[in-house]
Amino acid sequence: MNEVVPSHVAIIMDGNGRWAEKRKMKRTKGHQMGAKALKRISEYVYDKKINVLSVFAFSTENWKRDKEEVDYLMDLFLKSFKANFDTIKQKGVKVVFSGIKDRLNDKVIKAMEKMSEETKNNKNGIFNICLNYGGQDEITNATKRISKDVKDGVISCDDITPALLNKYLFNDLPPIDLLIRTSGEYRISNFMLWQMAYAELYFTDTLWPDFDEKEMDKALLAYNKRDRRFGGVTKK
Numbered sequence: 001m002n003e004v005v006p007s008h009v010a011i012i013m014d015g016n017g018r019w020a021e022k023r024k025m026k027r028t029k030g031h032q033m034g035a036k037a038l039k040r041i042s043e044y045v046y047d048k049k050i051n052v053l054s055v056f057a058f059s060t061e062n063w064k065r066d067k068e069e070v071d072y073l074m075d076l077f078l079k080s081f082k083a084n085f086d087t088i089k090q091k092g093v094k095v096v097f098s099g100i101k102d103r104l105n106d107k108v109i110k111a112m113e114k115m116s117e118e119t120k121n122n123k124n125g126i127f128n129i130c131l132n133y134g135g136q137d138e139i140t141n142a143t144k145r146i147s148k149d150v151k152d153g154v155i156s157c158d159d160i161t162p163a164l165l166n167k168y169l170f171n172d173l174p175p176i177d178l179l180i181r182t183s184g185e186y187r188i189s190n191f192m193l194w195q196m197a198y199a200e201l202y203f204t205d206t207l208w209p210d211f212d213e214k215e216m217d218k219a220l221l222a223y224n225k226r227d228r229r230f231g232g233v234t235k236k
Contacts, residue, residue, distance in 0.1 A: 003224055004223070004224050005050055005220070006178040006223055007050070007052060008050075008051065008052040008053075008174050008178075008195075009045060009052070009180065010053075010054040010178070010180070010191070010192055010195070011053070011054070011181075012179070013034060013038065013056060013211075014207075015034075015183030015207030017030050019207040019209045019210065022207075031069075031072065032076065033209035034208045035076055037210070037211050039084045041053075041213075041216060042127060043088075046091050046093055046124065046125045048216075050125070051126065051174075052125065052128060052174060054173070054176070054195075055127075057077065057129050057130055057131045058073060058131050058133070060132055060190075061190070074104070078108060078111055088119070089118065089122070091124055092122045093127050094123070094127070095116055095126075096127070096128050097112050097116065097130075097131055098129070098131070098192075099131045099133035100137060101132070103132060112129075136193065138170055138193075139169075141170075142165055142169050146164075146165065166195075169194060175196075175197065176196045178199060178200050178219065179191075179192075179196055179199045179200070180202045180204070180219050181204075182204055182208045183204075183207050183208060184203070188201075200223055202222050
């Protein structure tokens with residue numbers, strides 16, 4: 001069987017805290033190891049010719065966590081951006097961010113803007129980092145923008161199609177082909193709801209810091225065994 005490579009892979013990187021707790025370490029150590037896993041996987045997927053990688057880095061609900069943990073995560077984002085940026089840039093990958101900038105500190109926003117600007121013309125793939133992100137917020141925001149453009153006469157109601165709405169999202173990305181969630185949880189947790197309409201879902205008990213190239217290959221193998229009919233019937 002010829003390997004079919006998904007064009008767009010999305011990952012809910014879950015289990016950092018539990019990884020640390022199992023080892024009687026602080027939760028921040030789990031996040032540190034999770035950042036290393038992200039660097040490893042974000043480099044690997046583009047070698048596999050996957051075009052778009054979307055990762056759930058921080059949700060709008062994560063602000064409910066202890067301030068110490070949130071502050072650590074924001075600092076870790078800065079360090080991770082710098083550690084991972086050169087390799088991603090050298091691979092010719094475009095970096096984009098999905099989410100709301102409200103509540104993010106100036107240093108994080110400046111780092112995001114720098115990465116986006118310096119890679120905006122890259123053509124070898126897209127790395128979509130979902131930071132302060134919520135799927136319902138994304139659709140709500142898109143709806144407000146469409147409503148304003150209808151009111152202002154930029155578009156008419158008849159112009160509204162799924163393809164048009166996609167352009168009003170945080171980023172105009174192709175549909176997700178494969179969603180991976182680590183740590184044994186079976187939820188999509190308000191992640192890229194619109195883009196996930198026909199995604200194949202892959203759940204693994206592996207905690208995110210332990211997710212490596214072999215685990216990624218397992219997910220891709222499972223994807224290749226799926227019969228993607230998109231509402232139709234497979235011809236025999």
